[in-house]
Amino acid sequence: MNIFNIIDEIEKVDPEITERLNPRRAAIKNITSFGSKVAVAALPFALGTMLKRAYGAASTTDVVGVLNFALTLEYLEAAFYNQGFASTGLIPSGNSDYIGVIRRDENAHVKFLQNVITSLNATPVQASTYDFTGGNNKGNGPFKDVFTNYATFLAVAQVFEDTGVRAYKGQAPVLLGNQTVLTAALSIHAVEARHASAIRKLRRDLNQAPNNKPYIVSSASLGNDTGLSLVDANYAGEENVTQGGVNLVTALNVSTEAASAAFDEPLTKDQVTSLVVGSFIVQ
Amino acid sequence: MKTDINPISGGANMARRSFLRYAGAGAAAVAVLGATACHKDRVMVDPVNGSDIGSGDIGILNYAYALEQLEAAFYTQVVATPYSGITNLELTYMTDIRDHEVIHREFFKAALGTSAIKQLTPDFSKINFSSRDNVLATAKAFEDLGVQAYDGAGYLIQSATYLTIAGKIVSVEARHAALIANLINGGSFVSSDQVDANGLNGSKAIADVLPIANAFLKTKVSASSFNYTI
Numbered sequence: 001m002n003i004f005n006i007i008d009e010i011e012k013v014d015p016e017i018t019e020r021l022n023p024r025r026a027a028i029k030n031i032t033s034f035g036s037k038v039a040v041a042a043l044p045f046a047l048g049t050m051l052k053r054a055y056g057a058a059s060t061t062d063v064v065g066v067l068n069f070a071l072t073l074e075y076l077e078a079a080f081y082n083q084g085f086a087s088t089g090l091i092p093s094g095n096s097d098y099i100g101v102i103r104r105d106e107n108a109h110v111k112f113l114q115n116v117i118t119s120l121n122a123t124p125v126q127a128s129t130y131d132f133t134g135g136n137n138k139g140n141g142p143f144k145d146v147f148t149n150y151a152t153f154l155a156v157a158q159v160f161e162d163t164g165v166r167a168y169k170g171q172a173p174v175l176l177g178n179q180t181v182l183t184a185a186l187s188i189h190a191v192e193a194r195h196a197s198a199i200r201k202l203r204r205d206l207n208q209a210p211n212n213k214p215y216i217v218s219s220a221s222l223g224n225d226t227g228l229s230l231v232d233a234n235y236a237g238e239e240n241v242t243q244g245g246v247n248l249v250t251a252l253n254v255s256t257e258a259a260s261a262a263f264d265e266p267l268t269k270d271q272v273t274s275l276v277v278g279s280f281i282v283q
Numbered sequence: 284m285k286t287d288i289n290p291i292s293g294g295a296n297m298a299r300r301s302f303l304r305y306a307g308a309g310a311a312a313v314a315v316l317g318a319t320a321c322h323k324d325r326v327m328v329d330p331v332n333g334s335d336i337g338s339g340d341i342g343i344l345n346y347a348y349a350l351e352q353l354e355a356a357f358y359t360q361v362v363a364t365p366y367s368g369i370t371n372l373e374l375t376y377m378t379d380i381r382d383h384e385v386i387h388r389e390f391f392k393a394a395l396g397t398s399a400i401k402q403l404t405p406d407f408s409k410i411n412f413s414s415r416d417n418v419l420a421t422a423k424a425f426e427d428l429g430v431q432a433y434d435g436a437g438y439l440i441q442s443a444t445y446l447t448i449a450g451k452i453v454s455v456e457a458r459h460a461a462l463i464a465n466l467i468n469g470g471s472f473v474s475s476d477q478v479d480a481n482g483l484n485g486s487k488a489i490a491d492v493l494p495i496a497n498a499f500l501k502t503k504v505s506a507s508s509f510n511y512t513i
Binding site: 108264 | 382383386387390393394434435437440441443444446448450451453454455457458460461462465469470472480483484486
């Protein structure tokens, strides 16, 4: 495949292609120098992206769609921690600061996203009704004791945080090149990852999950490292060790555990929706 | 102090050789295209003692590669000469993080191929590797810097594929940053030096990150296409 032939072909119907691609022209050449089979595998996708950028970046509608999706998840997380703090005797006083800063951040994310969406002359989605037992408003889901058993509460917290990291990551390409919104989304993404790390460490330190690491350590056959098979789908794909077309385990002679933990994996919007709607988010 | 060993393979160049062999066929074809088309993205190397990351997405990948080289070299030394009083669990964490950073480094090296900046020589003369406080404070500085660097450069990436890869790495760096913060002071994983009142992690421009990284590098890294010259 020769990308320059493709550009030439486009030039026949659109003489201004070079103008349109400029200064994106550099990007075209970049993908041809990605040094391995990576580039070849990624070429059709990358080309589509470049043409999209050349002919117009993501529409405001797309950007608002991402922000409202993010807001939907932040409502979920904020409500979860708010309800946790409202549940007498759930969070030990010695942990209230530790969990409290996470609650503070999730509520701040809600406000921030509402403001950004409003500033784009769009309407923020409304909060939903939640059932943190995962029972879709029956209150009788698999996590029945989520607000009476601290171990269950932290297990659900870990799943929400890890899933949130994956959700933001999956939306980044929609925001390609958008300095303001992409940077903000990446900044929230990093904070969710800090939360995930902290919850994971806390569960280990409390001996609730004695083998937990602050990062997701998958085996070759299972992305989920929580020991809770109920949430396998939340971690599906985390076992990936192939990055940019290169199998890191084979190429670097490292363990699957190290290679999978070194990279977090994205989830699509549809994947995330199916994980939370009709269970935690009442439908 | 030898900091360029590959702690995973145990040998200096084993992993690199196998990686290049693996990637070899694709690289040859790509190199031909690159020779005719890559003038703008040529990586400039200062013959004295510096390296310029270049421009475009190659520049950003080299930027990440430079930071990962620094982190990998640091944790390699931490694991080779653990600080006084290190616990088994702390050593496990340091070893895990070292492995992640080495994988990141080797990934970028392979991905960049002939466009990669050279191997950087670290300058850790100001770090007291026997002191827990000093090692963890340095680790925190590097992890926080890494997160801010990736977050600050994300919008400059032109390829969705590369942006996703950067996203896959930055959240792992943020997990490290939170872990190190918690080791220093339990509960400080989103302290106000890193996370603002909106719940946003800080981000930094390339021109603000590299001077900090360069303080720990004998080989100085510049980014002339991104407003940072040495």
